[in-house]
Amino acid sequence: MGVIEIDPGMCTNCKICSKICPVGIILPGSDSEIPFLPAALEDSCAKCGHCSSVCPVGAITPLYENHPPINNVAYEKRIDPGVLANYMQSRRSVRNFLCKPVEKEKISAILEIARFAPSGMNAQPVRWLVVNDPLKVRNLSALTIEWMLEIKEEDGHHPLKNAIPGFLSSWDNGGDPVCRNAPCLVIAYTYSYYNMGFADSIISLSHIDIAAPAFGLGTCWAGILQIAMSSYQPLKEELKIPEKFMAQYSMMLGYPEYEFQKIPGREKADILWR
Ligand SMILES: Cc1cc2nc3c(=O)[nH]c(=O)nc-3n(C[C@H](O)[C@H](O)[C@H](O)COP(=O)(O)O)c2cc1C
Structure with missing residues (x-):
């Protein structure tokens, strides 16, 4: 059936698709031939869509299932640095966080951005558990406090040992040192066996981290x-992550109570130039 279709009537033989293919399976052909993807190499396709997105004349159509962004205006504008x-x-x-629910539509719009985050071999392994209920988030904090009480008793060498008394005191005083009374928690999870799942989850969550303030x-x-x-x-x-999957990392989400007036200082970039 093929993974991509190259329209010979439209192809100008610029061969960019062949040069850009991350797995090198679109062969350039001779000067007089248009590029082609041999059937024997089809299984190696990363389904990244770069060939079809880069083609200046739109001659390449992906034949695999494809979910483009809703507003397809790629490359229209570069943001001023x-x-x-x-x-x-x-x-x-x-x-x-304000005691204000986060609209499902906003969370969906942010996840719509995050699904374009890079992933190793374009595997797109990250799935999402969204706990969008402040009581349920608080319950996860309560269980974490329970866990702290347990390790305080049983594990004198735990790296969090010195921080635990402060967390417990904050909790006892009605605070939430774990999830900060956030109304929403977004949890990235992947197949447990998939050993690139952690990196891909962190990258996807970073996209959420960056996108959220725009909303x-x-x-x-x-x-x-x-x-x-x-x-x-x-x-x-309590999390009930589906069987064979594991939670990789999570992020609190909500409307900020306070606005920062300026950017705090940070270490200078430590760079080795070669
Ligand atoms: C991997 C990671 C885990 C973090 N975990 C927590 C956390 O559990 N609770 C918290 O209040 N802040 C947490 N932070 C926030 C950091 O403390 C924060 O990024 C740092 O102090 C710098 O502040 P800024 O993000 O406002 O620049 C975490 C940050 C990262 C990157």
Whole structure:
């Protein structure tokens, strides 16, 4: 059946598709031949869509299932680097959220952006669990606190040992040191056996991290929850990640209570130039 179709009537034989193919399966052919993808190499196709997206005359059609963005205006505009730097450097970890629900449409729009994040071999392994209910998020925090109490008793060498008393005191005083009373938690999960799942999840979550402020939303990486959910069985049971999958990392999401007035300082970039 083939994975792509190259229309010989439209192809101008520029051979860019052959040069751009990440797995090198679109062969250039001779000067007088148009590029072609031999049937024997079809299974190696990463289905990245680069050939069809780059073709200047639209001669290549992917034959595999394809889900383009809703507004397909790729490459229309480059963002001004200064504007982009300011936007990205202004992103902050938000630890104080308004008691305001996050609209499902906004979360879907952000995930629609994140599904274009890169993934190793274009495997697109990341799936999402969205806990969009402040009570359910708080329950995950409560289980993490339970886990802290357990390791406080049983594991004197745990790396979080010194931080635990502060977390417990904050919880006892009505705070939420784990999920910061966020109304929503986005959890990336992948097949447990898939050993590139962690990197791909972090990259996808980073896209969410970057996209969220454009929707008026704030994020915070849920590192403490992550440590707990990787080992504490009651937390795993509560999450109910489908069998054969594992939670990789999660991120709090919600409307920020406070606005930052300026960008805080950071270390200078430490660069070795060669
Ligand atoms: C992997 C990772 C895990 C994190 N986990 C937490 C967390 O559990 N709780 C929290 O309040 N902040 C967490 N943070 C936020 C960092 O503390 C924050 O990024 C850092 O202090 C810099 O602040 P900024 O993000 O506003 O620049 C995490 C950040 C990363 C990258």
